[in-house]
Amino acid sequence: MKEIKICVIGLGYVGLPLARLFSTKYETIGFDMNQQRVNALMAGHDATLEVSDELLQDAISRHGFICTTDLECIRQCNLYIVAVPTPVDENNRPDLKPLLGASETVGKVISKGDIVVYESTVYPGVTEEECLPVVEHISGLKFNVDFYAGYSPERINPGDKEHTVEKIKKVTSGSTPKIADIVDGVYNSVLVNGTHKAPSIKVAEASKIIENSQRDVNIAFMNELAKIFNAMGIDTHDVIEAASSKWNFIKLSPGLVGGHCISVDPYYLIQKAQIYGVLPRVMYNARRLNDGMGDYVANQVIKLMNKKGVIVKDAKILILGITFKENCPDIRNTKVVDIYHTLLEYTGNITIYDPWANVGNVKKEYGINITDKMPEGVFDAIILAVAHSEFLKMDIKVKTGEKGIIYDVKGILPRDIIDGRL
Numbered sequence: 001m002k003e004i005k006i007c008v009i010g011l012g013y014v015g016l017p018l019a020r021l022f023s024t025k026y027e028t029i030g031f032d033m034n035q036q037r038v039n040a041l042m043a044g045h046d047a048t049l050e051v052s053d054e055l056l057q058d059a060i061s062r063h064g065f066i067c068t069t070d071l072e073c074i075r076q077c078n079l080y081i082v083a084v085p086t087p088v089d090e091n092n093r094p095d096l097k098p099l100l101g102a103s104e105t106v107g108k109v110i111s112k113g114d115i116v117v118y119e120s121t122v123y124p125g126v127t128e129e130e131c132l133p134v135v136e137h138i139s140g141l142k143f144n145v146d147f148y149a150g151y152s153p154e155r156i157n158p159g160d161k162e163h164t165v166e167k168i169k170k171v172t173s174g175s176t177p178k179i180a181d182i183v184d185g186v187y188n189s190v191l192v193n194g195t196h197k198a199p200s201i202k203v204a205e206a207s208k209i210i211e212n213s214q215r216d217v218n219i220a221f222m223n224e225l226a227k228i229f230n231a232m233g234i235d236t237h238d239v240i241e242a243a244s245s246k247w248n249f250i251k252l253s254p255g256l257v258g259g260h261c262i263s264v265d266p267y268y269l270i271q272k273a274q275i276y277g278v279l280p281r282v283m284y285n286a287r288r289l290n291d292g293m294g295d296y297v298a299n300q301v302i303k304l305m306n307k308k309g310v311i312v313k314d315a316k317i318l319i320l321g322i323t324f325k326e327n328c329p330d331i332r333n334t335k336v337v338d339i340y341h342t343l344l345e346y347t348g349n350i351t352i353y354d355p356w357a358n359v360g361n362v363k364k365e366y367g368i369n370i371t372d373k374m375p376e377g378v379f380d381a382i383i384l385a386v387a388h389s390e391f392l393k394m395d396i397k398v399k400t401g402e403k404g405i406i407y408d409v410k411g412i413l414p415r416d417i418i419d420g421r422l
Contacts, residue, residue, distance in 0.1 A: 002113075004186060007031055007077035009102050011041060011067060013260075013330065014119060014154040015083035017050050017165040021190050022081075023065035030067040031074050031105070041067045047358070049329055050158065075109045079186065082106065082131075083119040083154060085260060092267045092287075094123070096130060103131045107138025110147050115174075117150040117183055121265050123209060123272035124202040127151050128175075143175070150174040150183035151201040153208030158259070159328025169193040173204035212265040213283055218252050219262070220286035223293055226254035226422045230300070236422065237411045253411055254422040256297070256335035256385070257290040258324035263333050294338025297409055297422065301339075301381055302346065304405045304420050310380050316349045318379040318399065321386025322357050322370055326410075329356045336385045337366050351375050355390050383407045 004026045008019035011032040019030040032038050040047060044057040059065035068074070084098040099120050106116050116135060118127050132143045141147050155168045170187050172195045174180030184197045198204040226236040236254060244251040257263045266283050273280045305312050324334040336352075343350055352370040354362075362370050374394075378401045384391060387410040396406060397417045406413065408421035 002078065004079055005029075005077045006079045006081065006186075007074040007109075008081045008083060009074075009105060010082065010084035010098075010120075011037060012083070012085065013048050013050055013158050014156045015081075016041070016046060016048070017156060018081065018083060018119070018154075019067075020051050020055060020059045020065065021166050023059045023063040025190050026186075028063075028065055029074050029077060030065070031069070031071075032067065033069060035069050038067045038069050047329070048158070050156070071105070071109055075111075077109070078111070078114045080106050080110060080114065080116040081119060081152075082116065086120045086122055086264075086268070087260070088264055088267045094268045094271055096122075096126065099126070099131060100134055103134035104138050107135040110135060110139050110141065112141065112146045115148045115150060115179060115183065117152055119152055119154040121153060121208050121212070121261065121268070122205055123268040124205045125272070127201050127205060148175050148179040149201065150179060151204045152183065152187060153204060153211075155208075155211075158330045159325055166190060167192050170195045171198050171204050171207050172196070173198040173201045175201060209265050209269045212262045213269055216257060216262050216266050216290060217282055217286040218250065219255065219257055220289045222252050222254040223257075223289055223422075227296065230420075230422075254293075255411075256293050256324075256338075256409060258333045258335040259330065260332045263287075263290065263335070291335075293422075294335040295342045297383070297385075297407070298339045298342035300420055301343070301383060301405070301407045304407065305381055308403050308405055308419070310403050310405065312346045314349060315347050315380040316377070317343055317347060317351070317381045317383070318375065319350065319352045320354075320382065320384045320391050320396075321388055322352050322354045322362060322368075323386055323388075326387040327356065327389055329358060331357055331362055331365060337368065339383065339385060340368060351379075354386070354388070356388055379404060381405050381407065383409065384413060385409050387412050 006022050006026050006028045008015045009031045011030045019028050022028045045053055046056055082102045084102045086099055087095045089095045132149055136143050150173055152170055152172045157163050172184040172187050174183045184195050188195050229236045243249050266287055270280050270283055302312055322334055322336045323331050354370055355372050359370055359372055362368055379399055382400055405419040408418045411421050
């Protein structure tokens with residue numbers, strides 16, 4: 001293959017760090033449909049905070065990295081990497097519109113001999129059965145004759161500054177043995193811990209989707225245990241600490257399962273399995289259980305307030321955090337909103353404070369007004385929903401009245417100040 005020139009399509013949590021990394025070794029262009037996003041990146045700032053301003057500005061000034069919304073700017077690339085979201089709709093059915101739209105974009109610019117690699121999480125078969133026919137139709141080129149494909153599932157963990165993209169071991173694959181070698185070589189050239197070359201695109205697709213499905217099932221088990229032990233008056237975290245003294249116990253904690261991966265990806269495999277006549281009961285039940293944890297937390301808080309004599313109707317409640325995980329601005333599919341909506345049935349005096357979340361984005365996405373400044377006053381109930389480092393430094397107890405309760409979703413606050421936790 002001629003000299004590699006890369007275009008990464010989709011400059012979100014996955015695409016931007018990858019494009020920035022590739023730019024250190026290859027001529028790289030980032031493409032996104034959002035002009036505001038492109039303008040901000042070219043000004044040297046990433047609002048997702050996945051790429052520091054220093055690294056981004058270095059990529060632009062020293063490595064010639066550019067971001068654009070102009071198709072003509074990416075027409076001369078020969079390796080297209082698609083890193084767009086793969087969400088579910090309101091009925092939890094896979095929504096492939098962003099992926100198919102990106103495939104149309106590739107079809108408009110791809111040339112003979114070029115390669116397109118997909119990173120978006122999908123069920124096995126999507127790349128070859130759904131995406132590549134779109135590329136063929138738009139481009140007029142024939143797959144595996146005129147152009148080729150690969151799949152390398154993303155493994156970005158938003159907010160994680162330890163397992164950054166260059167340190168992640170990546171799975172790679174290609175539509176032919178030769179293409180598999182090329183794709184593997186390109187990724188290997190920028191990764192500290194190398195790659196695992198899968199024998200086929202479908203195997204690579206399947207490997208990604210079971211990574212998150214496995215975590216979903218495991219966390220669901222812990223959430224179920226939390227419900228059982230809470231009903232029995234036993235502290236779940238004490239049980240986990242005791243059990244984890246055994247060498248092969250997998251130590252996980254109960255909690256809210258949100259974000260764009262663990263709470264979404266299993267639905268892709270669930271739907272595909274049903275097409276083949278298999279009902280994945282464990283995965284399905286895990287999803288139902290985890291999706292109900294926000295409501296469960298809210299009802300636990302209400303129960304504690306009643307026991308302490310706090311009148312729930314019109315009570316002042318403070319929720320600390322709305323992002324789906326700590327020290328990260330990502331609000332996608334956060335389950336904290338489920339806590340909010342259940343409590344809203346009892347009181348309208350609910351304040352959500354999150355110094356990491358963008359106030360405007362939360363309003364646009366969920367229709368909820370939040371604050372990024374610590375509110376004044378005393379609250380009847382405080383719920384620590386997200387373990388932001390700022391919250392760990394707070395004296396939360398002073399924000400509750402004489403009868404106020406503190407509920408710790410994350411299990412990280414001193415036990416002597418809380419009234420309940422998962």
